[in-house]
Structure formats: structure tokens, C-alpha cells
Amino acid sequence: MEQLGLILLNGLVYGLLLFMLSVGLTLIFGMMGVLNLAHASFYMLGAFLAFTISIRLGFWAALIIVPVLVGLIGAVVERYGLRTVHKHGHLAELLFTFGLAFIIGEVVPLIWGRTPVPYRVPAALDFPLFSIAGNAYPAYRLFMMAVAIAMFLVLYLALARTRLGLVVRAALTHPDMVGMLGHDVPKVFTLVFGAGCALAGLAGVIAGNAFTTEPGMARSLGAIVFAIVVMGGLGSIWGALVASLLIGFVQTASISLDMPLGTALMHLGIPVNTAMLTDLWQITIARVAPVVPYVLLILVLALRPRGLMGTRSA
Amino acid sequence: MMLSVQGLQAWYGKSQVLRGVNLQVARGEIVALLGRNGAGRSTMLKAIMGGVARDGRIQFDGTEIGRLAPHQVARLGLGYVPEDRSIFPDLTTAQNLILGEKPGPGGKFGLDDAYALFPRLRERADAPAGALSGGEQQMLAMCRTLMGSPALLMVDEPTEGLAPMMVQKVRELLVAVAARGVTILLVEQKLDIALAISQRLYVMGHGEIVFEGTPASLAGNAQVRREWLEV
Ligand SMILES: Nc1ncnc2c1ncn2[C@@H]1O[C@H](COP(=O)(O)OP(=O)(O)O)[C@@H](O)[C@H]1O
Ligand SMILES: [Mg+2]
Numbered sequence: 001m002e003q004l005g006l007i008l009l010n011g012l013v014y015g016l017l018l019f020m021l022s023v024g025l026t027l028i029f030g031m032m033g034v035l036n037l038a039h040a041s042f043y044m045l046g047a048f049l050a051f052t053i054s055i056r057l058g059f060w061a062a063l064i065i066v067p068v069l070v071g072l073i074g075a076v077v078e079r080y081g082l083r084t085v086h087k088h089g090h091l092a093e094l095l096f097t098f099g100l101a102f103i104i105g106e107v108v109p110l111i112w113g114r115t116p117v118p119y120r121v122p123a124a125l126d127f128p129l130f131s132i133a134g135n136a137y138p139a140y141r142l143f144m145m146a147v148a149i150a151m152f153l154v155l156y157l158a159l160a161r162t163r164l165g166l167v168v169r170a171a172l173t174h175p176d177m178v179g180m181l182g183h184d185v186p187k188v189f190t191l192v193f194g195a196g197c198a199l200a201g202l203a204g205v206i207a208g209n210a211f212t213t214e215p216g217m218a219r220s221l222g223a224i225v226f227a228i229v230v231m232g233g234l235g236s237i238w239g240a241l242v243a244s245l246l247i248g249f250v251q252t253a254s255i256s257l258d259m260p261l262g263t264a265l266m267h268l269g270i271p272v273n274t275a276m277l278t279d280l281w282q283i284t285i286a287r288v289a290p291v292v293p294y295v296l297l298i299l300v301l302a303l304r305p306r307g308l309m310g311t312r313s314a
Numbered sequence: 315m316m317l318s319v320q321g322l323q324a325w326y327g328k329s330q331v332l333r334g335v336n337l338q339v340a341r342g343e344i345v346a347l348l349g350r351n352g353a354g355r356s357t358m359l360k361a362i363m364g365g366v367a368r369d370g371r372i373q374f375d376g377t378e379i380g381r382l383a384p385h386q387v388a389r390l391g392l393g394y395v396p397e398d399r400s401i402f403p404d405l406t407t408a409q410n411l412i413l414g415e416k417p418g419p420g421g422k423f424g425l426d427d428a429y430a431l432f433p434r435l436r437e438r439a440d441a442p443a444g445a446l447s448g449g450e451q452q453m454l455a456m457c458r459t460l461m462g463s464p465a466l467l468m469v470d471e472p473t474e475g476l477a478p479m480m481v482q483k484v485r486e487l488l489v490a491v492a493a494r495g496v497t498i499l500l501v502e503q504k505l506d507i508a509l510a511i512s513q514r515l516y517v518m519g520h521g522e523i524v525f526e527g528t529p530a531s532l533a534g535n536a537q538v539r540r541e542w543l544e545v
Pocket of ligand 1: 349353356
């Protein structure tokens, strides 16, 4: 029972973190029709900048400064890069973001080196909060959850209650029409791209020290975030939320399950002939955990090509 | 002239659709733009708004708008209602209307005016716009554009696919809007409506203007109707 509680808690934190990344990506895709391949690179940039800034000014300053900084970098990239490429079509835009991901991926190790940097949880939050299922639960995890929930509420209110939020949601389905009603759509694109990057940067600040800040972090998380956005339905905010939480829980659960695959399937009432493919059934669930998101992705797309809540097919 | 278009050309990729169109609309007029499917009427409205690749002179109230972005054209006072209506389906009826409000001068037409013109919109104010019927969506699209208080309203086939009752309502709305002093450029398929409510009309064929005149002159010109309009 406590084990389940721990999985739910960790799954929620991880899921909300994934949402912080996927919501920006799905909004950018929905409005501009561009899959931003550099999105996770902004997450990495956030983590490394947070490392440097927290040494000089402390973690709390980094928590405020880094998202703003990464958001500004994103806005500049959109305004002076993507917007110029826009007239050459979506393929050119896709290649542009690919190049950008590549550049960030090379520049980061040039500045910070190829090995993990010692970006640490702030001392004020570095203590066990309570004990659950025999594990000490770090206070910082709860802090991550609080930041993620605060971000979710702010984002929700901004989209649901403000005029700019209305414009953004309208542009998800008919960007051209929004422009012809007199709204400066290119400016809104820049804002949304910047805001999406700021959220990715924020995720980097709060996750970089809980996990590891190293030059490969964009690649490993990037793939999962793409899977989430496609699974949730390209351009769907609610889809991104559901898929993020789903992957968060499923992956956390599978990592903590030490059980062999065959036994797990039998527990689920799926009979397997363990005499065949003996080795396969011996693999523990924890070891297949990294593929789980992609298996889910393929399952969802096979059953619903539009994604969980999408309106257009992937 | 309120709107003056000279030598307008437009392209989708490499294929040219408009081949040098001249068209004028004076303040206070209802002008109809007729033609068969594929003649280039929708492209004409999109080109004026800046929604397709184009070249030529377009003047609105003396300002050259041929190189402006769509939102800049709209802010000068051009309202556009597209053929597909482009309703924002996930937003409510009221939110759709609110999005029609524009920064800058205006404020002559508000939510209450929209509801007065078509009371059904008030009843459906909090329903997702995607749940409205086709006719209601057409009314919503027109009222949404009117919320920006345009001086010139360009409407693309507003009666297409509607039941006779709704066609009548759309027609009444256009007449009411014109009575409020809004100039109208109307793309229509139904000849009877165009003949009844417009002061002047143009007929397009293959991306060019092939006839220009009054309803009476078109009514009396069976040859133009046979060659360019009847199917
Ligand atoms: N988005 C588009 N891409 C390519 N060709 C188009 C597009 N829209 C319209 N066309 C072509 O342009 C021509 C004019 O179309 P349109 O302006 O829609 O005519 P109308 O509104 O008079 O029916 C047609 O031959 C049509 O096939
Ligand atoms: Mg048309």
C-alpha cells in the first residue's frame, strides 16, 4: 500500500515535469505547425544556466532568472530565426529547429564540459520530509510538485481567463482567421514560443539538480516528450496533460517493479507459455521501463491516430 | 473610392489564379461578386486581406494595402468572413464574438448588437461554437467580424449549404448591416439574392472580371449569364 503511495507521488511529480515540457511543445505545434526539435534543448539550457547562476546568486535567484532568460532566448530565436525561415514552409522550419538542437547540443559541452556538472539541490530543501515504504522522501520532491502545480494553475488561468489566452486557443485551430480579425499573429507566435521555452527552462531549473545535469539530458528526455505530445494529440493541451501523467505513472511504476515480465503478465491474468522464449519472460519490468512510453505511443496511435484528445491525425 | 483594386494577381504556389483583376467599391454600396465555382472569387477576397501570395495595387480609403499583413489590413477597417466560416470550435459563442473585437478605433458594434441582430446567439452564448448548427455558425462568423466595426465587410458565400429559412435570415442581416452604414462586398452563388440586394455587380471567370454592371443590366444580359454563371 505504501509502495503504491510512493509510486503515485513520484509518478505525479515526474508526470507534471513532463507536462511542463510537453505543453510548450504542443502549443507551438498547434499554433505554428512546427514540431520544435530543439524544445528539450531549452530544458537542458535551463539546467546548465541554473547551475552557473546558482553558484553566483543562489538557487532562488536562478529559479526566477533562468526561465526569463531561456524564454527571451526562445523569443529571439523565433523572431529572428524561425520567422525568417517560415516563408519557405514547414520542412525548412523543421530543419531549422533540428539545426538549433544540434548547435545547443554542441555549445553546452563547449562551455560546461562533457561530464555532469555538480548542480545540487539547495541546502534549505535538502532533507528527508517523511518516510514512506521504507524510503526517506526528499523535501525537494515536494517542492518540485508545488512549482509544477503552481505553473499549471498560472498557465490554466492565463489560457482560460485572459484575452491573450483566447487568442492563443483560437490560433490552435484557425491561425489565419485570428490574423484576419486584426490580431498580430506573428507577435503571438513569438510570445508563445518564448513562453514554451521559459517553461522548458523552468523544468530544467527544478529537475536538473534532482536528476543529473549533463549534455545528454536533452536527448533522453526529448524523445519521451515527443512521444507524449503525439500520444496526447498534436496541439491538444489536455491531451498533453493526460499523456504526461500517464507516462509519469507508468514509467515510475515500471521502474519500481522488480518482477519478471512473465510473472507480471500472469498477475494481470494474461497467460503466457513460459516454456517458449524463456529468456524474455525473465527480464524484469524495471529493465523494459525505458521502452514503455514508446510502446504506449504505438498502442495509442494504432487505436486512435489522432492521439488521445487530438483533432488532427499525427 | 473606398476600395480600389487594380491589376491584382494572386498565386497558390506556382499556379496563378488571379490574372489582373480591377474592381471598385464605393462607400455605402453593396457590391456582389459572382461567378462559377473555381472562378477565383474566394481568392480575390483572400488576396485583398493579404492571405495569399499577390501582386498589384490595392487601395483602401486612399492607403496602399497591397503589402500589409492580414492583421494590419483588418485594423484599417476591412472585415472578412471566409467561405468555411473558420469558427473557433472549442471556444464558446461569446468568446468567438469577443475575439472579433479589435485593438484601435471601433466600438460601434458590441455583443448586444450581435445578440439583437440574431437572438439565437445569446441563447447559445456559453455553448461551444462547434456545437452550433451550420446556419448559426454563419451568423456567428458574420457577427464576430462585425464586432471589429469594419467599414467594409467582405463576405464569402454566406448562404452556401443553408436551409431556405436561414438563407432569408442571412439576407436580412446583410441588409440590416448595410443600413447601419457598412459597405459590403458579397461573394454569392445565388443570383436572386445578389440581384435583389446589390447596387452593382461583377462577374468573374478564370481569374478575370468578365462583366461589370447593375443588377438590371445583368438581368437583361442572358448571354453573360449563360456563359459565366449558369451551370
Ligand atoms: N488553397 C488552394 N491551393 C491551390 N489552389 C487553390 C486553393 N484554393 C483555390 N485554389 C484554386 O484556385 C482557383 C480559384 O478558386 P477560388 O478562388 O476558391 O474560386 P471560387 O471562390 O470562385 O469558387 C480554383 O482553380 C481552385 O482550384
Ligand atoms: Mg469560393
